[in-house]
Each structure stands twice: as C-alpha cells, then as structure tokens.
Amino acid sequence: MTKDPLAALVPDLAATSGKPGHPALQDDVVILGGGLAGLFCALKLSPRPVTVLTAAPIGEGASSAWAQGGIAAAVSEGDTTEAHAKDTIAVGGGICDEEIVFSMTREAPERIADLLRYGVPFDRDLEGKLVLSREAAHSERRVVRVGGDGAGRAIMDAVIAAVRATPSIRVLEGFVGESLIDESGTVSGIIARRKADGRRFALRAGAVVLASGGIGHLYEVTTNPNEAAGQGLAMAARAGAVIADAEFVQFHPTAIDIGRDPAPLATEALRGEGSWLVNRAGERFMDGVHPLKELAPRDIVARAIHNEVAAGMGAFLDTRAAIGAAFADRYPTVSASCRAAGIDPAREPIPVRPAAHYHMGGVWTDARGRTSLAGLWAAGEVSSTGVHGANRLASNSLLEAVVFAARIAQDIANTLPANATAQREPLPEPCAGPAPSDIDGERIAHLRQIMTRHVGVVRTGEGLKAALAEIAALAEGCHDIDCANMLVAAKMVAAAAYARRESRGAHCRSDHPHEEADLAHRSRMTLSDADAILCEAVPAVCANAPAPMLEDAR
Template sequence: MPSRLHDLTRRTDDVVIVGGGLAGLFCALKLAPRPVTVISAAPLGQGASTAWAQGGIAAAVAEGDSAEAHATDTIAVGAGLVDEAVALGLAREAGARIHDLLHYGVPFDRDLEGKLAVAREAAHSARRIVHVRGDMAGKAIMSALIEAVRRTPSIRVIEGYAAEALLTEDGAVAGLQLRKAGDAFANPVNIASRAVVLATGGIGHLYAVTTNPAEASGLGLAIAARAGAVIADPEFVQFHPTAIMVGRDPAPLATEALRGEGATLINDRGERFMLARHPLAELAPRDIVARGVFAEIAAGHGAFLDARDALGTHFAEKFPTVYASCMAAGIDPARQPIPVAPAAHYHMGGISVDIHGRTSLKGLWAGGEVSSTGAHGANRLASNSLLEAVVYAARIAEDISGSSIAAPARSPLASMSRNSAMPALSEANLRAMMTSHVGVIRDGDRLAEAVRSFAAIERDTGNVDLRNMATTALLVASSAWARRESRGAHYRSDCPTEKPALAHRTMTTLATAREIAASLNERAPARTAQPMIA
C-alpha cells in the first residue's frame, strides 16, 4: 500500500475522489476512462451511509407522475429555503440517473408488468420511490457500483486511508494530506491533484444518537471549511423520527416506508399521538414527526412504531433489514411495537456548491451529503438524498471532463502537524453536547454554551481528528445560534415561529463561526457577526 501511495504523488493526471459511497463511486464511473483515484477510509461498501439507506430513490417514473409534481413536493417540505430551479433540475434528471443505475446492475423492484415498482413515503404526493426488496436499496446500489468500479481499469481504489486536510497553493486546491485510518501515529502522505472531489458523507456521528456510521463525522465539511470554503445551511440537521432504540451505536433505522405502508406511531398507552399534531399524522414531514416523537418521550409516555395491523406476518418479507435488526434485539415486529426515538440522520447543510458541484475553492468539487446544493432547504424530502447524490455526481464528472486541469506545481506540499490519539472522552463529550444542545429542540442559551465549547476544542486541541469534528460542530452550532427562528428541521423553543425576513439560506465560513464564538465569550451577542445571507 505505501508504494502505491508514493507512486500517486508523482501522478498529476488523476482526479482524486475522497469517499467510497454512492456519490464518490458514481462520479468515478461517470469519469471513466479518465484516470481517477478513489480514497476510502473503510473498505468499499463499509462506512458509507448509502449502504444503510432503506428508503430508496425518489423519481417521477410512474404513469401520471411528473418532475414538476416531484419538485413541488420538494419545495413544500423545504420550508421556504429550497432553490426551486435546483429542485426542478434534480427531478427532471431522475429518470436518466435511474437508467444509469440499472445499467450498472442495480436490481430495482418491478411490478407484474415489468415496470419499475414505486412506493410512497412521507410528504410525497404520489408513489414515486424506487426500491430494492422493500428496504434494501442502499445495500443493493452499493454492491452493484462496487462491482462496476472494480472492473473499470481507469479507477484506482485506495482503501484504509483518510483525508485529514486539503492542501492549497495560490488559493487553489493542490492536493490532499492523508493518513492511514486508525493509526494516529502514522506519517502523513500527500497526494497532488488539481481536481479533488469530496464525497465524504454527512455529520451524524457528531451526535450521540444517530443512524449514521462512525465515518460520518463531518470530516469533508471540516477540511473544506479550514481551507476557506463557503459553507451553506449548516444549522439544518434532519433527525429521523424512528431510529430503533435497542442500545446500539449507531442506532438501526426503521425506514419511513413502514409508515408509508400503514404502520402507526403510538405511546405506551396505545394512543396514536401524531393524529393531533398534523393532518398527515405519521406521514407528516420528518421534522414534525421527529418533534412529536421527542415530545412523547420527554413526557414519559415512550414512542413505538406499530406495524402489527399494517404488515403482521408479511413484515419479514417486505422489510427484511428492519425485521433482522428487531429480532436481533429480541423484538418481533410482527407481534410487538418497536421502541423508537429521533436520531441524527441527514445534514441538509454542507459545502456550498453550484449546479455543477463546484465549491468556492478552485479545483474542489463536492457531491452527496457533504455538499449543500439548495435542493433540500430546511428539511429534506424523503428519498431525495440518493437522487441528489447521483445527479450531482454525474454533473461533477461532466464538469471535470470539460475542464482543463493544470498539473500541480512540482514543489513539495507542506504537511499539517501530526496528531496524537483522539481522547475518547473528548469525542464522547462533544457527541453528547451536540445531542443535548444542538439536537431536535434547541434554545439560545444552550446553543451559546455549545458554540463556546466547540470553539475552545477547535482552537486548543492538538488532535487533528478531534479538531475536524469540533470544526464542523462549531459551524452547525454557531449558525443555529444565529438563526433566531424555527424553520424546518431547525427548531428553537425560545424562537418557535418562522420569521419571513429570515427565509434565506445561510452562507457562512469558519472565520465567521469563530467570530461568533469570540463575541459570545465576551458576552456581547448583540455585536456578534452574522452568517452571510445568500
């Protein structure tokens, strides 16, 4: 492995993609036969949220549905912050990207006539979710793409190495600093490239309760921010309302498709508590359902997903992944309600990108959950995330293919200082504070405390891994503190209503987040710098 890495430092024609999930692999395939190097901290198929996705891909492929209707639903859920042109473009490209995935071997479910079978999920006005065996879309998509990547000679895969910093020259990205994953004392390795694509996933592991793998710790967002990239909408974190609470980290997910098939949410008295909270009850937008579940648990009544009447003995056949998770914990979902709670699930915010996936830094593109395209606004519509990943991965590949990428300078690239082993307690404390202070329900005082804490870690720690986690946590918490309203997935108990004047996306930088922290330390919030409004 080391020899291959050192060889790569002499190759300047490779596009370097960081991340082995859906966005990264799809982009690599779309770039073929251009030379591409994919860097993945975990073996392909592991550590990517895509592989855990149970819902599927939203696409208006059924008769009577339309891209315009899909975009309308996306805009409605996004609470006033969705870029309407982006949403419509995403919906219109869905069919072509589904065709690509079929070409790569993804076995999407079909009906008796051989047409793609579609299901309905929360806040969709039609059945438009393309699945694989009910709840196995993510695993099936990843398996097919990994096989396609392995047989594509232009794609070089390096597993077991993590990116810990972007390297820049004259304001442009010049490469990456890598380290061997899991080895805190390994020497860093630099890779030169004028075309870097970040596809590192989300931030769920910054929270103590999450459905995301440990690799989803905000790394890509942090290294881009530390290099000066503009970050968009970091305060908007979606909490999945039905993580299965069986003492596992990450928590297994009870897919939203269960509610689409008629499963209901009840408390320990057997009452359907969502009926009084929204006309769509269990099929309301995720932020509303998550707060409903959170409130019921906080009131001491517990929350359970009840699929006994809706699925009964067909549960194992229709939702094998959820069934296996429940049975492993001693719960038979065909006969018992499933204990659930909200868990950090998806980040609507991320590195700000344009319609081509370009960031504010020359030579850097971003796709998938690490990016923020404007498609999701303040609250993502169910099953739009995998769609966004493939649409923007294809756009990034097209943009890079049409670009003239100059070779990096031959001068050595400077490395960042080496880190020591991450203190487990510090990571645990950061995750606990994100859950308690920057979670489903927020308020100004707790957000201010979180901002000060994360800024101190980001400033003082000598550990690169912990610094990157704290960088992303600081960006999320500072923007949540600055947005003094409730909108979509961002809910503040001290500012519980939407404010029309704030119906704008957040555009911020790490420098702005640090200014917010500094002014909070001076106890002068009135003079605090605000994130830029796009």
C-alpha cells in the first residue's frame, strides 16, 4: 500500500511498538466498538481472548443503547422469515443483496433466542408470548420490544452484564481508534489513543473487528451519540478498504425538534400505533404523499416532513387520539424527553424534524463479515452488508448487528488458530490530558453544517460540489486525527452522493429526481476513487492542493 495521507498525524507505532514511549499490546482478537455488534461478537468468540476498545464506557457511546423501537424478527405464528425478507427488499430501493437478506431473516429467531439467554427482558403478554409491535413498511407485527420504547437500553444492559461476567473478554474503556496497522496488505492491529492522557498504543491482533458505529455526528442534527462520527469508516478507507453505498444516509423522520444535540427520538412505534403527522394548520400532510400515510418508508416520510418545515408550516406528531393519557406509561423514554422541554404529548402535538439516524453504507463486507482487507472484519453500522440497500427497514439494524457479529465470530473461529496464551500487558495509570483544540472544534462544527446543508435530506449536484470543495479546504492544515478522520468519512459520503446521479431510497437528488435503471446496483469505492470524484467535481481544488492530500491510502 502507498502512503496514508494522514500518516503524519500518527507516529509509526507499527515500527516502534515495544520501544520506550511506544507500548505494544498483543491479543488474539481486537474489536473496536462497545455497541451491540462488538459486544455480541466478543461473547460469541468466548473463550478465545478478546480485547474490546471503546471510547466511552460500554453502552454509553453506542447508538445501540438508544434504539427505541426494538429488534425485528419473524417470531409470531402468522409471520414468516420470507415475509420479513420481502418487506426488507421492498424498502431497499432495488439494490439489496437478496440472498444476504433472506439469510439474515432466517437467522433472526435464533439470535432472539441468544438475547433471551443473555437475559434480555423482552415484553411478554399474560400467556408468556413476546409482545410485538408494527413499524413503518412492515407487513406484520414483528418488532420485539422492551418497555414500549426501551429495547436498545435493555438489550445493551443484558449484553454488558454478560460481557462483564466473561473472563476471556477484556474491555478497555476510554480508548479512541485512530488508524489500522497494515503490514503487506494485511491488517494486523489498531493504533488507539487513550483519551485520559493522549498516549497512543499499538494493539497487535490476529484478527481485527470494526464495530465502531455510524456517521450521524457528521451532521448538525442527528439522533446519534457524539462517538458516531465515522472514525471506523475513515480508518478502513485510509487503509484501502472498499466502501459501499456511502451515499445512503437514513434520516429518521421524527426526531424531537427541541434544539438538543443529539436530538431525542420519537420512536416509529408511535406511528405504528396510529399517531398522525400534522403541520401547524393541523393538516395531515401524509394523506396525499403515500398510500401508507404515516407508515410509508422512512425516506418518504422524512422528505415530506422536510418539505413542510422548509415551507414554514412545521411538522408535529399528534399522539393524542391514538395514545392519549397512556403515553407516559407506554413510552416513558419519549415522554421524559418531551417533558424536559415542557411538552405534554397527552395534551399537545410533538414538534419533529428529520435527523441523521442511520448509515446504510459503510465498509463493504461479504456474507461472513469479511472486508476487502485481509485480517479485517466489520459488523454493525460501520459495515455495508447489502442488507439495507438504499433504505433501511425499521428495526433491522439491531438484527443485522447480532446476525453478522455471530457470523464473524464463527468465521474467525474457523480461520484463526486459537491462542489461549495471548499476551495481556497491564496499562499504566491514566493521567490528565490536554484540552481539545478550539480550531479543530470549529472545523468540526463547520463540517456538520456543510453536511446538513449540502449532503442532507435533499441534495443537488451544485450543493455536493460545494460540499466537496469545503471539505477539501477544511482538510488543509488539519492537525487533529479525529477531525481528519471525520473529514475523510464526510468526503466518502459526499463523493458517492455526487457520483449517483439519480434519486433512490434515502438518496434524493432534486436535480435527478427519478431512479435510473442503469444505476440499480450498489456503489463501491476506495478513498482514491473518492479523490478522483472530488477532482472531477471541483478541478480547481485538486489543481491547487498539495500532493499529499490526494495520495491514495492504499
């Protein structure tokens, strides 16, 4: 591979690990990410030694814990895994990998059984049967939930407890992944920084699993935690990995519009129970948009809300007739967010707007979770498996996370000899570290504005050109690796969106409003491909840029 354009920001720990000042740690498997995909994979790998790296305490910086609806699985008597697959494909805009989709839905009941064994307290009725909700574009009630809107938190709590009780799993909290260690085209570890003191470590591994989450925090309005900023995607792209479907970003239609960052979520289950979307005049604006009205696919609902807000009419979720006084008991998480802002959903509509919620794109993987780089697997939102296509079916994200985490664990077990004596050196005590750079904080705030304005719910070719030019300008003189990784991730998304000159699923181009038959396929690109697209879109940027900015990361 040729030189990484961000290498100057990271010491060559691959070459110096073990020398004074550059401690090296070694383990059998290293997993970057403490969300559901990473922790589930670690549990499935037990008793093989595993180290899990996570920027926040496990469960606190992961989107998994914030999932309100639940996990989709065909587990009722009247439902089938085939029907679940067909609903997924229908929403996916014609580019789902259908074989992968069918295999995922067939595995869903087994993964629900796994979660039950780990102690997840899924809601049950008086007969002991699982209580199932219906969400947008599902033909059946098949979303397994906890406490109405607390599935993500409850699932994570149970999985975290299982991880804490598993001796083979070491969790290193407060560590940020910066780069992949690449040797002769094979990923052999991760360079990570301890947040407490800024000290970097090279963690060697026989296998590396990226489970670092999505890209929501690249946007100004998002439902994702701060840690979901595209770091894992950028690390893989810089190492030369193929990135797939990066242009497809799902905007949740009903983030609660109360000025919080991240924005709290009004779960889709509210619309599944019959709540209405209305504008400031009290009109149900979904009536003339789609036959399914409020239960239309997320991209359609998000654009309808976007249009109402842009027209000055506002958008509100009216739950009074459907749920009324029972709201606080049935949806305590949403109720708490509303009441903190002085809103009583039992008496008044909830103001909503679209927010960056889920990335269908990510690091390309095959059916086993293998990426295009030897030694590297990816699971969860950082990956692009082909399940979601151009638009994700509601509550398929947690399902995809556990299905592919289990597959990766099995694939590693089949291909990597177990190392029961993996070296586990203790880390020194942390100390206070330097404050973040104010300059890079300004860059990040500017980047989030760029992505929201030009790479958001509705896009144009001119806007995407502007985004690419501004991202390239922000990259010049960037001295912070976290900011630099965010800029790489943003460039991948903007370049893919510029290249797809049609509208499909969550990708809406107002200058190309229709689907194009010859583009009915997934997109794949490397970082060098994205740089080539940038040069095509904004030739002046490339003509004036220093050579290192355009170097291929492979």
